[in-house]
Amino acid sequence: MSEIDWAVLILTLIVIVSYGVYKSRGAQNIEGYLLASQSSPWYSVCLSVMATQASAITFLAAPGLAFSSGMGFVQFYFGLPLAMIVLCITFVPIFHRLKVYTAYEFLEQRFDLKTRALTALLFLIQRGLSTGITIYAPSIILSTILNINTTYTTLCIGGIVVAYTVYGGSKAVSYTQMLQMSIIFLGLFAAGIMVVQLLPADIGFGRAISIAGKMGRTNAIDFKLDWNNQYNVWSGLIGGFFLQLSYFGTDQSQVGRYLTGSSVGQSRLGLLMNGLVKIPMQFLILLIGVLVFTFYQYNRPPVFFNSFELNKLEKSSYSPQLEVLKAKYEQVFQEKQQGVVKLNKALDLGDQSAIDQQRSVLQQADGQTKVLRKELTDLMLKNDKGADINDNNYVFLSFVTRYLPQGLIGLLIAIIFLASMGSTASALNSLASTSVIDIYKRLLNKEAGDEKYLKASRWSTVLWGAVCIGMALYASKIGNLLEAVNILGSYIYGTILGVFLVAFYLKQVNGRSVFWAAIITEVIVCICGWQEVVAYLWLNLIGCVLVVLLALLLQMLSRAGKKA
Incomplete structure (x- = not known):
């Protein structure tokens, strides 16, 4: 700067x-x-x-x-x-x-x-x-x-x-x-x-x-x-x-x-x-x-947006392999750049056949770029097992x-x-x-x-x-930061929301029932998230609904036990 x-x-x-x-x-x-x-x-x-x-x-x-x-x-x-x-x-x-x-x-x-x-x-x-x-x-x-x-x-x-x-x-x-x-x-x-x-x-x-x-x-x-x-x-x-x-x-x-x-x-x-x-x-x-x-598409992007990790690789014994990858990357970019120019002309002419053809060419070039970047990140991990290979967060900054x-x-x-x-x-x-x-204040020092x-x-x-x-x-190990924050929240937010909804709307449910409902739900949600049963946003719905249903069920069982 x-x-x-x-x-x-x-x-x-x-x-x-x-x-x-x-x-x-x-x-x-x-x-x-x-x-x-x-x-x-x-x-x-x-x-x-x-x-x-x-x-x-x-x-x-x-x-x-x-x-x-x-x-x-x-x-x-x-x-x-x-x-x-x-x-x-x-x-x-x-x-x-x-x-x-x-x-x-x-x-x-x-x-x-x-x-x-x-x-x-x-x-x-x-x-x-x-x-x-x-x-x-x-x-x-x-x-x-x-x-x-x-x-x-x-x-x-x-x-x-x-x-x-x-x-x-x-x-x-x-x-x-x-x-x-x-x-x-x-x-x-x-x-x-x-x-x-x-x-x-x-x-x-x-x-x-x-x-x-x-x-x-x-x-x-x-x-x-x-x-x-x-x-x-x-x-x-x-x-x-x-x-x-x-x-x-x-x-x-x-x-x-x-x-x-x-x-x-x-x-x-x-x-x-x-x-x-x-x-x-x-x-x-x-x-x-x-x-x-x-x-x-008109200006060649870096082969890897995280310049700190790229500089480490350039100074390592893997530098020759990196240069080979850079040459291939340059060639693919030149092909892509030509395809973008042709696509722009096809858009000017309104030629749908040419538009579809160039779109296919560009998608193939995109795929080749991803393959080369995968080879590059593999090389980074060979050089340093702790390397940050997720450069998504560096695109705009670069x-x-x-x-x-x-x-x-x-x-x-x-x-x-x-x-x-x-x-x-x-x-x-x-x-x-x-x-x-x-x-x-509530548990350790009530009268201060x-x-x-x-x-x-x-x-x-x-x-x-x-x-x-x-x-x-340790945050460099978790991929795209925006998604990581929301995924982490989805493991917990549904459970907490379920507890509050029971508090607001289900007056017949007591604390013991909702407490155990929340613990059981949190275990289930963590298992679903870990096993990737559904996309992470749905974990919020699952957690909330499970707490409500389990709290009602446990309350009913509690009452039935008392009557018995």
Whole structure:
């Protein structure tokens, strides 16, 4: 990066963090630290909720996902608007009325302590692991820019986020996220415009989308019901609905965001606006990945986007084999480039026969490229068994650093840092609040004063920060980061949602029944996920329905046993 880019990056980060710390000064009690004194307006709630969900993973992995497999991932969010409506009707007024710090306090009032502790524990496990992944995402950027190992960049970035979250608590998170999302929207539009500008003069936005479509990258909608297909309309509407409902309704990282709303109405409005804006935002991010794909049909992409791993191979004893693969890769790209030019001419003429012929040629070239990349990753593993062979997360970053103008590179990288900082800070704040309110205050130290709980919240943030940074050091082994986070959540969210639905709607079910239903369900869901019985989004539906049905069954058996 140039000096201008470094200046833009550093200045943006300093301004955002300083603003959040300044606005959060004076959080002297636990309510101010964990709930920002419930004083946030609806737009702050909306931006904070979006920033918590839109981590650096979104801006690194989503374009890479569209680049490699198309826009089908947007269907993942189709259940979001409906989930927001259900939340506004059911969850928000209940949480506000009970004046809870965490979602799990309600479960003790409705059931018992062990059910509250179980759901809090499930959340802590899931969110702790997921937050490690969100910390790892921006460390990829620094690693690529500085050409150093991600271990050092992970420790650096994790330390910065932990520091300002410990100091400012929920207020620091909310205020920084407002500015973060504003800059993020600006940067995304700028990136989309620049990709189109860098295409050949005769290739406009519409033609770029057409070319990508002929190569199978604009397949945004799939109405076919396939239980093993991760992304189609039905998995998004049904499985996605249950995942989003559980994430926003029972995950403390999100519940903590809208509990900062100054009233039920402000929290509701913030959630509804999030439901309206999120799908177009995600569509835009994926669309940028599709445009980058078209760009790389005219400009030779790297043989491997993770430059750090490629440099290691170039310096190894396998360098001669790498050069042979590079030569083959260059030849395949030249053939593909000629095919794209012919496809563009066929599109100009409207010659369907020629279009179909060139599409077939390009699909074959795509297949050859994948074979060569597989040979390359095999070579990397021979050289280093611990090599990170998933370069999906580096596609957009590589494009940004190589082709965008000075200043804009620094801004876009700042955006990815800001997104990571926002989501990570929210997660750490939620982990601290759950640990202190549901575990420490309830089980370990019931009679301490407010100052003691505030101190425990800060130390809990530090502890969870260390745990999440430790998880981040192993995140390179799990493939596409965006999918990894959602897969991990799908193992747990359905179970937790089922417990809350029983609490809200099945008044005849007691704590013992729902507790054992949740444990049995979690075992079944983990087995289904491990064996890949269905696509991961369906695990949310399975988990939720199983908890409800098993809780009813166990309650009936309990009553029958008492009568006998």
